[in-house]
Amino acid sequence: MNSYEYLPHTADIKFKAYGATLDEAFSNAAYAFTDIMIDHEKVDDAMEKSFSVQSENLDALLYDFLEQFIFFLETEGFLLHAIASMQINGTSLSITCRGDDHLEKYEIKTHIKAVTYQQMEIREKEKYWSVQVIVDV
Amino acid sequence: MISNLTRISDIEWEIPQSGDMRVPTRIFATKQMLQQMQQDRTLHQGRNIASLPGIYKHALVLPDGHEGYGFPIGGVAALDINDGGISPGGIGYDINCGVRVLRTNLNRDEVSQHITPLLEALFSHVPAGLGSSNIHISKQQLDEVLNHGATWAVENGYGSESDLSCCEEQGEMKSADATQVSDKAKQRGRKQLATLGAGNHFLEMQYVEKIFDEETAKRYGFTHENQVTVMIHCGSRGLGHQVCSDYLRTMEQAFPDIIKTIPDKELIYAPAHHRLCNKYFQAMSAAANFAWCNRHIIGHQVRKAVASVFPSAELSTLYDIAHNIAKQETHAIDGSHKEVFLHRKGATRAFGPDHPAIPLPYRSCGQPVILPGSMGTASYILKGTTKGMHTTFGSAPHGAGRVMSRHAAKKQFQAERVQRKLEEDNIYVKSASWRGIAEEAPGVYKDIDEVAEVSHQAGIGTKVIRLRPIGVIKG
Numbered sequence: 196m197n198s199y200e201y202l203p204h205t206a207d208i209k210f211k212a213y214g215a216t217l218d219e220a221f222s223n224a225a226y227a228f229t230d231i232m233i234d235h236e237k238v239d240d241a242m243e244k245s246f247s248v249q250s251e252n253l254d255a256l257l258y259d260f261l262e263q264f265i266f267f268l269e270t271e272g273f274l275l276h277a278i279a280s281m282q283i284n285g286t287s288l289s290i291t292c293r294g295d296d297h298l299e300k301y302e303i304k305t306h307i308k309a310v311t312y313q314q315m316e317i318r319e320k321e322k323y324w325s326v327q328v329i330v331d332v
Numbered sequence: 333m334i335s336n337l338t339r340i341s342d343i344e345w346e347i348p349q350s351g352d353m354r355v356p357t358r359i360f361a362t363k364q365m366l367q368q369m370q371q372d373r374t375l376h377q378g379r380n381i382a383s384l385p386g387i388y389k390h391a392l393v394l395p396d397g398h399e400g401y402g403f404p405i406g407g408v409a410a411l412d413i414n415d416g417g418i419s420p421g422g423i424g425y426d427i428n429c430g431v432r433v434l435r436t437n438l439n440r441d442e443v444s445q446h447i448t449p450l451l452e453a454l455f456s457h458v459p460a461g462l463g464s465s466n467i468h469i470s471k472q473q474l475d476e477v478l479n480h481g482a483t484w485a486v487e488n489g490y491g492s493e494s495d496l497s498c499c500e501e502q503g504e505m506k507s508a509d510a511t512q513v514s515d516k517a518k519q520r521g522r523k524q525l526a527t528l529g530a531g532n533h534f535l536e537m538q539y540v541e542k543i544f545d546e547e548t549a550k551r552y553g554f555t556h557e558n559q560v561t562v563m564i565h566c567g568s569r570g571l572g573h574q575v576c577s578d579y580l581r582t583m584e585q586a587f588p589d590i591i592k593t594i595p596d597k598e599l600i601y602a603p604a605h606h607r608l609c610n611k612y613f614q615a616m617s618a619a620a621n622f623a624w625c626n627r628h629i630i631g632h633q634v635r636k637a638v639a640s641v642f643p644s645a646e647l648s649t650l651y652d653i654a655h656n657i658a659k660q661e662t663h664a665i666d667g668s669h670k671e672v673f674l675h676r677k678g679a680t681r682a683f684g685p686d687h688p689a690i691p692l693p694y695r696s697c698g699q700p701v702i703l704p705g706s707m708g709t710a711s712y713i714l715k716g717t718t719k720g721m722h723t724t725f726g727s728a729p730h731g732a733g734r735v736m737s738r739h740a741a742k743k744q745f746q747a748e749r750v751q752r753k754l755e756e757d758n759i760y761v762k763s764a765s766w767r768g769i770a771e772e773a774p775g776v777y778k779d780i781d782e783v784a785e786v787s788h789q790a791g792i793g794t795k796v797i798r799l800r801p802i803g804v805i806k807g
Contacts, residue, residue, distance in 0.1 A: 201739055203737055203739065203740070204372075204399075204737050204739075205371070205372050205398055205399050205734055205735065205736070205737050206398055206399055206400070206405065206734045206737070207737075207738075208737075208738060208739065251585060255581065255584070258581070259581070262577060265570070265573075266516060266519075266520065266574075268462075269462075269519075269520045269523075269524075269570045270519045270520060270523075298462065302765060302766075303461065303462050303530070303765060304765065304768075305530075305531075305738065305765075305768075305771065306461070306462060306529070306530035306531060308425045308426060308531070308570075308573045309425040309573045309576065309577050310577070311401045311598065312401075312580075312597050312598050313401050313596075313598060331401065331425050331573075332531060332738065
């Protein structure tokens, strides 16, 4: 199975990311999210970034987690290359990732305005996780 | 799929009140547009709005309606100022996304002949895409921008008083309070003042192709066909997006009981008089001011860019309007005057003749309503009407409305081909991103002529002039 896939949506972009664990599904969501803007594999492995997010429930955690990547992009020019470690405990998350903050080197395909709750789903089925997100572009 | 639609006329439909709905939902669309709206959740979202508390008369979906978050794009609702509230989903992420039009004393031929250097000059004066601002402001200056909008720009040497008088709210919502905007939002906005941004935002050189209403056109300063205009379409950038996101999240945490009663989490609202309702309105007003300051300074930069190619050019602001905003307005509803929070999401204010909010030179004929087309297609200037004041709370469509996903667009349209086709039509495009050109290809939007026609026939915004592009800077 793919780590994520894009699904049809009229005005914006919808994706579903998968994983054997919730950590993996969230990580793949971060890649799906980044790949809307730029192929993460093409981003240089130039620096490390660690951050944590705490929210009141899992949907909110996914929303707040992905929103951090827009924030880092717009304020520091940071783009994700790879996730080195990712841990979710309850409704908190801590991540260490690698990437590059020299935004001027890259061409962004599509800019994301915001994460949304529209049709957001976090599901576990037979020990397999899937998360669905629509982003406003 | 909504099955219980009632036909009012060829261009007006209604979802009758039922279940949670407090009022019916009225849709302005041709049969074909309606079928397109049935393809996704547009009409469901239009029906959901009707369940909001304190809603008057009917929820509205305008002819450019398409699926959004909470409200559909093209959604309008009037909620009572005491018994209703404000829903950030009824405004959208890009607070005060809007349009400004400048008239010029230039003609189509001279601009067409110099379009390449002109686009180069515009591109270097107005950062597009993810580009950072050329204007560096301190934290304190950003607060001043948030509190005073375009007024700050004039005080700091950008544009003039006459630009302010021809801007909705004179470019400054007095209800703004910068302290209600989070540091996160301010950090996103600080490097983005006077930038176009990405997505469907654009800056276009256009000419008057057709005049429908000569008397009003004259009042609006359009004297002849082929007169050149400039259209600026952008919003409050990351700052506004973050304000929307922050308050959606805060309201979600503050009102778990409300979430249980609404059909969609993104329809979350703060009840009138609750402190969060006031705080959001102050923060939204601040983001709206940021957007007005943004378009105002871009207008100033456009003047400089045009002057570098045409030294004797004169550019004056026709008008600047928001199409994602909530306002405190008074409307005559059921025989009395009601104070409402008027939500317009992907909809334009279109006040009819003699409304005191309209700039004096235009007041007797109604407000100029700017209806931008998609990249490479026509745009319209409409005028607000008395009929619209009664049927749509003085609101008109805001654009073409998307019908094809970006993903499908990329598959179907190749950027180079789209650009070549546009050049064959004598429309030149300069874009921050090649990918962006395919995503915004004219074929992914509804036909702007049809949207304008429905608005005209419904009498909610009648046609004054049609504009055609000569050159486009795409965000």
